[in-house]
Amino acid sequence: MSETKTGGTLTSYLSFRLGEEMFSADVSKVLEILEMRPITKVPRSPSYMRGVINLRGSVLPVLDTRIKFGMAATEDTVDTCIVVLNVIMEGEPLTLGALVDSVEEVLELTEADIEAPPTIGSKFNPEYMHGMVKMDDSFIMVLNVDKVFSTDELVMVAETTEKALPESAEAQVK
Amino acid sequence: MEQFKKKFLEEANDLINSLEDSLLILEEKPSEKMIIEEVFRVMHSLKGGSSMFGFDKMDAFTHELETVYDLIRNDSLQVSREVLDATLAAVDHLKVLLENGEELSPAEQKNHQLLLSRIHHIISKGESEQNDAGKPNKASELPDNTDSVGITRVYEQVPTYYITVRPHPEIFRNGTNPILLVDELHTLGHCKAYLKKSALPKFDDLDPELCHLAWEVFLATDKTIDDIKDVFIFVEDVCTVIIQKIADVNMLSKSLFVSAIDTFMQSEQATDMKNLEEFIAKTLNSDSSKEDDTIAIRADEAGPIKRLTISNIRVSSDKLDDLMNLVSELVTTQASLSLFAENQNNPELMSIAENIEKISRQLRDNTFEICLIPIETIIIRFKRLVRDLSNELNKEIQFVAEGTETELDKSIIDGLSEPLMHIFRNAIDHGIESADDRLARGKPRQGKIVLKSYYSGTNVYIQIKDDGKGIDVEKIRQKAIARGFISADANLSYKELLNLVFLPGFSTAAKITEVSGRGVGLDVVVKKISDIRGDVEIESQLGVGTTITIKLPLTLSIIDGLLVKIDKTHFVLPLASVDKCFELPLEKIRNAFNNKVVLDGKQVPLVNLRNEFDIHENTPKVQQIIQVNHDEVKVGLSVDIVLGEYQAVLKPLGRMFKDLEIVSGATILGDGTIALVLDPARIINTFDRETLNRREKLYRDLGSNKQQLVTLKELIQ
Numbered sequence: 001m002s003e004t005k006t007g008g009t010l011t012s013y014l015s016f017r018l019g020e021e022m023f024s025a026d027v028s029k030v031l032e033i034l035e036m037r038p039i040t041k042v043p044r045s046p047s048y049m050r051g052v053i054n055l056r057g058s059v060l061p062v063l064d065t066r067i068k069f070g071m072a073a074t075e076d077t078v079d080t081c082i083v084v085l086n087v088i089m090e091g092e093p094l095t096l097g098a099l100v101d102s103v104e105e106v107l108e109l110t111e112a113d114i115e116a117p118p119t120i121g122s123k124f125n126p127e128y129m130h131g132m133v134k135m136d137d138s139f140i141m142v143l144n145v146d147k148v149f150s151t152d153e154l155v156m157v158a159e160t161t162e163k164a165l166p167e168s169a170e171a172q173v174k
Numbered sequence: 175m176e177q178f179k180k181k182f183l184e185e186a187n188d189l190i191n192s193l194e195d196s197l198l199i200l201e202e203k204p205s206e207k208m209i210i211e212e213v214f215r216v217m218h219s220l221k222g223g224s225s226m227f228g229f230d231k232m233d234a235f236t237h238e239l240e241t242v243y244d245l246i247r248n249d250s251l252q253v254s255r256e257v258l259d260a261t262l263a264a265v266d267h268l269k270v271l272l273e274n275g276e277e278l279s280p281a282e283q284k285n286h287q288l289l290l291s292r293i294h295h296i297i298s299k300g301e302s303e304q305n306d307a308g309k310p311n312k313a314s315e316l317p318d319n320t321d322s323v324g325i326t327r328v329y330e331q332v333p334t335y336y337i338t339v340r341p342h343p344e345i346f347r348n349g350t351n352p353i354l355l356v357d358e359l360h361t362l363g364h365c366k367a368y369l370k371k372s373a374l375p376k377f378d379d380l381d382p383e384l385c386h387l388a389w390e391v392f393l394a395t396d397k398t399i400d401d402i403k404d405v406f407i408f409v410e411d412v413c414t415v416i417i418q419k420i421a422d423v424n425m426l427s428k429s430l431f432v433s434a435i436d437t438f439m440q441s442e443q444a445t446d447m448k449n450l451e452e453f454i455a456k457t458l459n460s461d462s463s464k465e466d467d468t469i470a471i472r473a474d475e476a477g478p479i480k481r482l483t484i485s486n487i488r489v490s491s492d493k494l495d496d497l498m499n500l501v502s503e504l505v506t507t508q509a510s511l512s513l514f515a516e517n518q519n520n521p522e523l524m525s526i527a528e529n530i531e532k533i534s535r536q537l538r539d540n541t542f543e544i545c546l547i548p549i550e551t552i553i554i555r556f557k558r559l560v561r562d563l564s565n566e567l568n569k570e571i572q573f574v575a576e577g578t579e580t581e582l583d584k585s586i587i588d589g590l591s592e593p594l595m596h597i598f599r600n601a602i603d604h605g606i607e608s609a610d611d612r613l614a615r616g617k618p619r620q621g622k623i624v625l626k627s628y629y630s631g632t633n634v635y636i637q638i639k640d641d642g643k644g645i646d647v648e649k650i651r652q653k654a655i656a657r658g659f660i661s662a663d664a665n666l667s668y669k670e671l672l673n674l675v676f677l678p679g680f681s682t683a684a685k686i687t688e689v690s691g692r693g694v695g696l697d698v699v700v701k702k703i704s705d706i707r708g709d710v711e712i713e714s715q716l717g718v719g720t721t722i723t724i725k726l727p728l729t730l731s732i733i734d735g736l737l738v739k740i741d742k743t744h745f746v747l748p749l750a751s752v753d754k755c756f757e758l759p760l761e762k763i764r765n766a767f768n769n770k771v772v773l774d775g776k777q778v779p780l781v782n783l784r785n786e787f788d789i790h791e792n793t794p795k796v797q798q799i800i801q802v803n804h805d806e807v808k809v810g811l812s813v814d815i816v817l818g819e820y821q822a823v824l825k826p827l828g829r830m831f832k833d834l835e836i837v838s839g840a841t842i843l844g845d846g847t848i849a850l851v852l853d854p855a856r857i858i859n860t861f862d863r864e865t866l867n868r869r870e871k872l873y874r875d876l877g878s879n880k881q882q883l884v885t886l887k888e889l890i891q
Contacts, residue, residue: 040743040848042827043787045834052827052840054848057503059840061830094829 008110013133015107015140016083016100019071022140023100024107024133025085029145031095033103034082050099053082060084062097063149077101088146096149107140109133114142178349182223184488186272189216189223194265195554197258198561204253213261214243215404220268226349231278231286232271238293239264242300251300260292262558332363334425335402336450337391338416343384345412352413356389358405363395364426368439390439394424420450491584494545498731501534501541502823505732506842508534509821513844535821538732546581549627549636552591553578556598560623563602570609570620571602580627582634586726589706590636593699597638597722598623600696605642605720615717617641634728639721645714647671672712676700707838707853735841737820737849738800738813741789744849745813746822746841751854753801753808755816760795763812771810773801780810781861802854809858822851836860 013024039051039062048068052059062082067073079102086095114131130142193216200209217240224232239261245251267289270282278286337359341352356367370388380386393402399417406415425431438450508530515527553575564571582590606612606621613619626637647668654660654674666674678697696710703710707727714720735746756773763771763782771780778801784793799810822841827834827850838853 038742038847040840040850042831042834042837042850043743043789044836045831049830052848054842054846057506057842059825059827059842059848061828063830089829092829096828096830 008112010108010110013107013109013142014083015104016081017102017104018066018069018100019074022104022135022138023143024140025083025143025145026130027106029085029087031084031086034084034097036076036078036080036082036099053097055084055095055097060095060097062099065098065100068148074101085145085149087149089150098149107133107135109142117141179227182227183272186220186223189220190265190268190272191554192216193220194262194558197261197265198554198557200253201258201561210243210246210253214240214247217243229271232268235264235268235271235286235290238290238297241297242293245297245300251296257296260289260296262561264289264293332394332396332424333419334392334394334421334423335399336418336420337389337393337402338414339389339391339406340414340416341385341388341409342412342414343386345385345409346383348412350409350412352385352387352389352409355405355409355413356391359391359393359402362397362402362405363393364424365391365393365395366426366432366435367391368435392420392426392435394426494584497541498545501538502732504534505538505821505823506844510844510846538821542583542732545584547584547587548578549580549582549587549590550575550578552587552594553625555591556594556625559595559598560602563599564606564621567603568608569602569606571606572620572622573625574622575625577627578625580629580634582726583728583731585731586706586708589702590724590726593702593724594636594638596696596699596702601638601640601642601720605640605644607643611643629728634726636724636726637721638724639719641719644716644718644720645672645675645712646716647714650674672714675712676710709855732821732823733851735820735822735851736800737817737843738798739815739817740783740787740813741791743789744817744843744847745783746820746849746851747800747802747811747854748851749819751802751804753803756799756801756810758797758799758812760793760797763797763799771799773799773810776808778808778810780812781857782812784812784814786861802858804855804858807858809854811854811857820849822849824851 012027014027014030015022015024017023034053034055037053039053041051042049045051048064050062050064052061054060064073076099081100081103082097083100083103084095084097086093088094114133117126117129117131128144128148130144133140133142193213196209196212196216200206200213203209217236221233221236221240224230224236242251242257242261246253246257251257267282267285270278270285274282339352339356341350345352359365359367368390370390371386373388374380374386395402399419402417403415406413508527512527512531515523518524557573557575560571560573563569601623606623607615607617609619612621622641624637624639626635626639628635650671651660651666651674654671654677655662655664659674659677660666676696676699696712700710703724703726709725711723711725712720713723733746734749736749736752738745738747754774758771763780766780769780769782770777772778780799784790794814797812797814798816799812800816801808801810820841820843824839824841827837827840831837835856836853837850838856839851840848841851843849
């Protein structure tokens with residue numbers, strides 16, 4: 001990768017797509033990427049919980065990230081992947097899978113490349129964003145993985161985004 | 175060395191635990207000789223171990239304690255409250271010493287000094303008494319010189335033993351100094367030891383790392399042969415010890431005998447037992463009839479003692495966890511082998527797969543048993559808690575434990591001690607009244623807390639019962655109203671009111687004490703118990719007492735289950751709760767009146783799992799009904815297909831699903847897919863509750879005045 005102009009240390013981020021939106025997560029949080037496979041649905045669990053899969057003998061919960069982020073559910077495609085993440089939940093590490101529409105690429109960014117998330121007019125709660133990166137006229141949200149996937153706050157993301165959804169539709173038109 | 179040290183720490187912990195236990199028994203029966211001996215023995219082992227591994231402080235400390243119990247042993251000191259209090263405090267301090275090694279914080283150091291002075295005080299008291307009473311006869315009985323201070327009693331009428339100590343050449347390898355063993359023999363009674371160096375090679379051939387010496391010891395003691403053997407307990411396999419009783423009286427007090435053996439031993443010839451015996455007989459004027467009580471402790475001999483020692487082995491719990499994991503993996507792999515064999519249609523392979531299934535089942539059961547430990551292991555600390563707290567609160571409480579041999583999985587026991595501690599604190603602080611109050615109410619002065627554990631079906635029950643003042647439900651009601659849990663005009667049954675104490679933030683103690691009632695109440699107990707998949711029930715009668723019953727599963731890791739399927743999802747139902755399977759056409763289920771179907775001529779409530787789990791695709795025309803049994807309640811569960819028996823290795827679903835009650839875990843099937851393990855008891859409870867709620871909602875919608883009930887149900891949830 002190219003030497004940084006700003007001189008900060010490079011951090012790698014995995015970028016992935018949900019609908020039209022691009023997101024990215026710190027690769028140190030990503031354990032592996034799995035192809036889509038049958039997921040056992042767990043009855044009476046929240047709608048954003050897609051179910052569980054067998055990951056080499058242990059049970060891995062899989063979240064439907066679209067629903068969690070307040071987007072409409074879609075059919076799985078060949079590009080649909082399970083990103084296995086290691087998050088810190090209530091101070092303890094937890095491994096979980098997040099369904100994404102497709103995995104894109106690994107970005108090398110310095111802290112200076114990441115702009116602060118906008119506090120108003122954003123469809124995503126800034127609390128869950130590490131920031132955003134401008135890439136070819138579009139923005140990539142850098143997620144604060146630990147926060148986004150912590151249980152207590154799961155629903156709040158959905159709530160904020162749901163409310164924000166109509167606005168975002170307008171924003172996209174521009 | 176590190177590894178021996180670790181082993182010592184483990185052993186020392188066990189020793190301290192058993193010491194605590196013995197002390198508490200001693201408190202009840204202060205004159206029980208056996209218990210005093212036991213306490214002394216444990217302290218002695220602690221002392222030996224700590225000095226061997228360089229715990230100097232602990233060594234010095236236990237030495238003092240040992241002195242106290244030595245005095246008690248010799249009747250120079252009575253077991254008193256003072257002694258016991260000091261010893262128990264000392265035991266606590268020993269735990270600190272063990273944990274922190276030799277480095278103590280200033281506060282601990284102070285405590286150390288304080289305890290030491292307390293113990294010294296006791297010792298000086300005992301010793302002065304001993305000097306008053308013990309001097310004259312001690313002097314008359316001690317025949318001569320050779321013996322050191324260690325000697326306590328020598329009588330004429332104690333048997334004499336002839337002991338050959340022949341250490342194996344390699345005894346130094348594990349750090350044993352055989353001289354110490356001989357020294358220890360000296361502490362047992364009147365003793366005379368002769369060194370045998372006939373095996374000593376010429377200086378040029380001498381290997382300094384090998385032991386070439388042996389001892390022959392004459393010991394007159396009132397100890398049993400077993401006590402003498404105990405001296406050698408740690409060196410059994412590196413030392414040949416032969417103990418023979420040569421006379422029923424103290425031969426060492428007969429100067430003729432002593433001078434004879436002196437010359438005899440100096441002659442350096444191998445001691446001939448026959449000669450010796452003849453000689454003794456002569457000395458005693460042929461008045462003693464001898465018993466030949468010869469016992470050899472030898473490693474390569476499968477003697478009775480050896481068998482006794484290997485009946486138990488110490489295994490670290492990590493190894494057990496590993497074993498359990500391996501067995502779980504084996505069971506999972508076996509499931510895929512069985513599946514593969516079935517698809518191959520090869521009879522030979524089938525029979526192999528069946529054999530493996532059988533063996534792995536046995537292996538699983540055996541491993542389970544290994545991981546079970548009796549509930550007794552956590553009882554000691556409650557005994558201690560009751561003792562200490564009742565002193566602190568000036569109450570008199572007797573603690574009785576029944577069924578302590580009941581065994582539970584190690585992981586459950588681990589999760590149990592905290593909630594039990596909580597319940598005990600509650601019972602002691604809020605339950606049992608002070609002695610005066612009790613007398614005024616016509617109860618015996620001493621309160622009583624009973625812990626009872628027993629098996630029932632696939633569950634273990636633990637009951638904690640006190641005969642204290644019981645719970646005043648009227649108080650609970652007022653408090654619940656004040657806290658806004660229920661409305662002022664709510665009409666609750668007795669049991670419903672009692673159950674309110676399990677709500678978070680509910681504590682009935684009028685004043686907050688050190689012991690309990692810091693706002694964390696029984697809700698914590700309920701939570702902790704449900705973490706290990708248990709249930710808590712409370713019963714109470716005002717003025718008579720309170721009983722809390724904890725119901726626990728036998729094990730948490732592998733269960734025998736029935737594999738069923740709904741649409742594409744596999745489920746496992748624990749076989750223990752399955753009664754029977756039936757088949758019903760879909761129509762009958764859909765048209766079931768009031769959710770009841772007739773099975774075996776009886777009306778049984780039906781839970782349509784398809785509806786409850788919100789699965790609506792591919793409903794087959796015929797449904798299978800599994801009749802499950804929980805607490806004498808029979809319920810039918812409808813599923814699509816029954817696949818058969820299955821050994822399910824339970825894996826946790828993880829924290830993402832921690833609120834999901836009806837699924838107790840997941841298991842991995844032979845083909846790698848996941849099946850969910852259902853908990854019938856919770857399914858019944860949950861759906862029962864929901865049906866009730868629905869019905870009540872209906873009433874409410876109809877304008878009926880059942881509203882209060884609904885609020886309660888919501889509250890109890």
